[in-house]
Amino acid sequence: MGLPAWLRAVERATRPYDPEFVAAMERRWAELPEVARTPGQIIGRHGVGCEGTHGVFPKCNLKCTPCYHSRDANQVRVDGPHTREQVAAQMGLLRELRGPRAHTQLIGGEVSLLPPDDHAATLAIMREQGREPMSFTHGDFDYDYLRRLALGPDGRRRFARLSFAAHFDKFMYGRRGIERPSSERALNPYRARFAAMFARLRRELGVRSFLAHNMTVTPGNLDEVAAVIRDCHAMGYGMFSFQPAAFLGDERRWKEHYREASPDAVWQQIERGAGSRLDYDVFHNGDVRCNRTAYGFYVGSHWFPFLDGSDPRDLAVRDAFFRYLGKVSFTGTPPALLVAKLLRIVARHPTTVAFAGSWLARTVRRVGLGRLLRHRFRVRPVTFVMHLFMDAEQVTPAWELTQRGETSDDPKVRETQERLAACQYSMAHPEDGTLVPACVQHAVLDPAENAALRKLLPIVEVRTTSARNS
Ligand code: SF4
Numbered sequence: 001m002g003l004p005a006w007l008r009a010v011e012r013a014t015r016p017y018d019p020e021f022v023a024a025m026e027r028r029w030a031e032l033p034e035v036a037r038t039p040g041q042i043i044g045r046h047g048v049g050c051e052g053t054h055g056v057f058p059k060c061n062l063k064c065t066p067c068y069h070s071r072d073a074n075q076v077r078v079d080g081p082h083t084r085e086q087v088a089a090q091m092g093l094l095r096e097l098r099g100p101r102a103h104t105q106l107i108g109g110e111v112s113l114l115p116p117d118d119h120a121a122t123l124a125i126m127r128e129q130g131r132e133p134m135s136f137t138h139g140d141f142d143y144d145y146l147r148r149l150a151l152g153p154d155g156r157r158r159f160a161r162l163s164f165a166a167h168f169d170k171f172m173y174g175r176r177g178i179e180r181p182s183s184e185r186a187l188n189p190y191r192a193r194f195a196a197m198f199a200r201l202r203r204e205l206g207v208r209s210f211l212a213h214n215m216t217v218t219p220g221n222l223d224e225v226a227a228v229i230r231d232c233h234a235m236g237y238g239m240f241s242f243q244p245a246a247f248l249g250d251e252r253r254w255k256e257h258y259r260e261a262s263p264d265a266v267w268q269q270i271e272r273g274a275g276s277r278l279d280y281d282v283f284h285n286g287d288v289r290c291n292r293t294a295y296g297f298y299v300g301s302h303w304f305p306f307l308d309g310s311d312p313r314d315l316a317v318r319d320a321f322f323r324y325l326g327k328v329s330f331t332g333t334p335p336a337l338l339v340a341k342l343l344r345i346v347a348r349h350p351t352t353v354a355f356a357g358s359w360l361a362r363t364v365r366r367v368g369l370g371r372l373l374r375h376r377f378r379v380r381p382v383t384f385v386m387h388l389f390m391d392a393e394q395v396t397p398a399w400e401l402t403q404r405g406e407t408s409d410d411p412k413v414r415e416t417q418e419r420l421a422a423c424q425y426s427m428a429h430p431e432d433g434t435l436v437p438a439c440v441q442h443a444v445l446d447p448a449e450n451a452a453l454r455k456l457l458p459i460v461e462v463r464t465t466s467a468r469n470s
Contacts, residue, residue, distance in 0.1 A: 014340040017327040024048050024099025025327070033287075036422035040283045040318065046326040049286060049424035051094050051104040051131065054441050055449050056083045060109035062138050062174045064167075064216070068249035068389070068442045072450035073109060077457040080118030083108075087122050089430040091129035097435055098426070101329040104131035105165065112141040116148035120158055132163070132331045134212070139166035139194040140175045146197050150207045157205055165212040165241070166194050170221055171255075184215075184224040188231050195236035212239035219260040222269060229273025229384075233298060239383045240273075242266055246389035248442045263388055267292060270384050275302065278384055279309035282318060286424030289415065292386040297379045299367055308366070313358065320355045387425075390416060392443035399440050 001009070029037070029044025036043070043049050058073035067073075087106070094102065104126055111119060119135070126133040152158045168191050170181040181187050191213065198209040213232065217225060229240055244261050271278050280292035282305070296305040307314040324345055330338060346352050364372065398416035401408055408414045423437035436445065 014337065014344055016341040016345050018100060018329055020100050021329045022327050024097075028098075031421070033418045033421045035418050036284070036287050038281075038284050038288075039315075040281060042283055042285050043422070043424055045322045047331075048098045048102050049426060051098065051102050051426050051428070052107045052438055053087055053090055053105065054108070054427045054438075054446070055453060056086050056106075057108040057111070057114055058446075058450055058453065059113060060138070061113065062110070062140065062172045064169075064172045065255045066171075066216070066245050066247070066249060068246075069109065069446065069450070072447070072454045073250070075459060076109075076450060076453045077459050078109070078113045079457050080115055080121075082457060083114060083118060084122055084125060088125050090428040091126055091131055093428040093430045093433065093435070094131065094426075095129040097428075100130040101331045102131055103134065103331060105134050105136055107136040111135045111137050112145055116145055117153070119149055120152070123159070123162075127332075130332060134163040134165055134210070136165050136167070136214075138172060138175070139164075139168060139190065143197045143200060146201055147205070150201060150205055157207060159207055161208045161210070162198075162201075163210040163212075164198070165214050165239075166191075167214040167216070168194075169215045169217075170224075171216060171218065184221055184228050185231065188228075191228075191232050192235050199236060210239075211237045212241055213237040214241045214243065216243050216245050217261050217266050217269075218245045218255075219257060222261045222265060225266065225269035226273035229270065230275075233273075233301070233303070233382060234380070238381060239385060240270070241385040241387060242270060243387050243389060247391040247393065248389055248439070249392075249446070259391075263289075263292070263386065266386055270386065274384060276304070279305065280386075282307050282309040282315070287419045287422040290388055290390075290419050290422070291424060294384045295381075296383070297381045299371055299379055300375045302367075302371070303382065304363070304367055306363075307359075308362075311362070313362065317355050317359045320352065324349050324352050389442070390419065390439045395420070395439045395443040399444055 025044050025046075025048055028048045032041070032044060057078045058069050058076050059078050060067075060069070060074065091104070094104065106119075106122060106126065114122070123133045123135070146162075150157060150159055150162065168187050170184050170187060173180050175181070175187075175190065178186060178190060195211055198211060201207045201209065215221075215225070215228065225242065233240075244259075244263060244266050267278065267280070274294075276296075278292075278294035280288065280294055283293055283295060285291045285293050294305060295307075296303055298304075307318055309315065325342070328338070328341055328345070333341070394412075394416050398408070398413050398420060401413065402417050402420060407417060420437045420440065423439070425438040426435040427438055427441045428435055
């Protein structure tokens with residue numbers, strides 16, 4: 001390639017915005033209900049929302065109360081080829097409708113029941129479609145599984161980075177070594193053990209990771225939430241996500257008056273744990289009645305927000321971020337290429353330097369230079385999230401109306417319709433070319449889907465000779 005051709009190729013590769021990504025965001029923004037078009041809305045300004053898989057491996061080997069899977073889920077065989085085939089079809093549709101870049105959860109029952117090679121092949125399929133995958137687990141597997149996931153049969157590293165979301169709470173029964181946890185605190189060694197496996201993976205194989213910690217909150221563990229954050233914030237998790245329990249899935253596993261753990265009560269506990277007020281209005285992910293998010297970082301044991309919602313100068317930084325950098329796809333862009341794209345934006349809009357400089361100076365003042373020096377400028381980004389799934393009895397009628405193109409006069413039903421329309425957690429149905437909110441998947445579609453899967457992938461009892469003779 002001659003110099004002029006090479007320069008043209010570099011110019012093309014470092015263009016800040018991918019028109020396909022921009023078009024996907026514009027479609028998302030146009031679909032959002034008015035109530036979700038807030039100044040802090042991320043969907044349509046810096047992303048298209050999250051995605052998840054369904055109907056792939058619904059079986060799990062722990063028992064949770066509540067469990068969002070339908071009662072047939074545990075009668076379905078975990079099957080690698082089925083998972084790969086379904087995930088490929090679902091990712092193809094997401095690529096077509098949601099554009100070239102998104103975060104997508106490999107979620108079903110328990111992901112580590114998939115053989116490591118099938119798990120790895122599925123992650124590769126997701127990446128091929130521009131998805132940044134995150135595997136959902138209860139965390140009860142060993143380092144050997146992780147190692148076999150990270151290394152191919154030839155002993156070579158097959159991923160530079162892995163993302164996992166691990167679910168830990170005391171209403172999950174059957175974890176090895178702690179069948180029925182007496183408290184959230186009793187689970188802390190298991191939370192630490194899980195995170196330590198990934199630190200070892202990095203040390204031994206150079207594979208980086210992102211870990212999220214998930215926890216269902218009910219009235220029975222509400223007052224333990226703050227201590228979980230205080231005890232576990234430095235274990236290596238980059239996100240703490242809390243889900244107030246909903247009446248979804250297998251009704252045999254509904255045990256408490258879940259709604260007594262109200263959104264505000266749960267958020268207060270998260271704030272107590274973080275030791276800071278958490279402003280969930282700086283950024284929105286979909287409808288704020290579904291998701292509250294606070295982005296920030298720890299220095300030592302203190303958490304600070306990236307942006308202070310009470311400071312108009314920080315809100316101006318947020319708006320400038322959306323304006324100049326929002327259309328850049330950070331997800332899946334190699335760091336060197338991302339830097340080149342950002343430099344081109346800075347060259348075109350020098351005002352971004354002023355925004356960044358004043359923000360940095362304010363943030364250093366807020367944290368305190370002394371504290372930063374004491375901790376050798378070690379900053380750990382940690383995001384707090386609360387995701388409020390809706391109850392099945394709330395979702396079903398609202399979704400029926402939405403399907404008919406009608407809007408309810410009942411404020412409660414209309415609220416549900418608005419939340420579904422702004423959903424930031426979608427699942428794909430390649431058989432009819434639609435995307436549905438995860439609430440709809442669990443409340444409306446899972447029972448029939450899992451009943452069909454139970455026939456397609458039955459669990460065959462293999463009887464041993466000794467069992468036959470006994
Ligand atoms: S899955 Fe349900 S609770 Fe979550 S964002 Fe979508 S509509 Fe809201």
